[in-house]
Amino acid sequence: MRMPRRLVVAGLALTxxxxxAQPTAEEPAPPARRTHPTATRPAxxxxxxxxxxxxxxxxxxxxxxxxxxIQQLRERVDELKEEVAGRKEEENADTDELKAMxxxxxxxxxxxxxxxxxxxxxxxxxxxxxxNVSAFxxxxxxxxxxxxxxxxxxxxxxxxx
Numbered sequence: 001m002r003m004p005r006r007l008v009v010a011g012l013a014l015t016x017x018x019x020x021a022q023p024t025a026e027e028p029a030p031p032a033r034r035t036h037p038t039a040t041r042p043a044x045x046x047x048x049x050x051x052x053x054x055x056x057x058x059x060x061x062x063x064x065x066x067x068x069x070i071q072q073l074r075e076r077v078d079e080l081k082e083e084v085a086g087r088k089e090e091e092n093a094d095t096d097e098l099k100a101m102x103x104x105x106x107x108x109x110x111x112x113x114x115x116x117x118x119x120x121x122x123x124x125x126x127x128x129x130x131x132n133v134s135a136f137x138x139x140x141x142x143x144x145x146x147x148x149x150x151x152x153x154x155x156x157x158x159x160x161x
Contacts, residue, residue: 015056015059
C-alpha cells in the first residue's frame with residue numbers, strides 16, 4: 001500500500017496548481033457591462049477539469065490511505081513501547097534476582113570460609129589430642145610396666161618367705 005514518491009509529489013503539485021488557478025474572494029469581480037439580463041448558457045464540459053477532479057480524487061484516496069497507514073504505525077509504535085516497558089520490567093526483575101543470588105553466593109562464600117577456619121581449628125585440636133593420647137599411652141605403658149615389675153617383686157618376696 002505504499003505510494004510512489006513521484007505520484008505523491010505530482011499530486012501535491014497539481015493540488016497547489018489547482019488551488020492557485022481558482023479565483024479567490026480577495027480578487028475583485030469584473031464590472032458588469034450589460035444592464036439587461038442575459039440568458040446563461042451552460043459551460044461546455046472541460047476535459048482538463050475532469051482529469052483534475054479524477055487526479056484530486058486519487059490524491060484524496062492516497063491521503064486517506066496514508067492516514068490509515070500512519071494510524072497503524074502509531075498503534076504499532078504504542079504496542080512496541082508497551083512491549084519495551086514490559087521487557088525493561090522483566091530485565092529489572094532479572095537484575096534484582098541476580099543481585100539476590102550474588103548476595104546469597106557471597107553469604108555462602110563467607111559461611112564456607114568460616115567453616116574452613118573452624119575445620120582448621122578442629123584439625124589443630126585433633127593434632128593436640130593426638131599428641132596427648134600418644135603421651136598418655138607412653139606414660140600408661142610405663143605405669144603398667146612399673147606395676148608389673150612391682151607385682152613381680154612382691155610375688156618374689158612373698159614366695160621367698
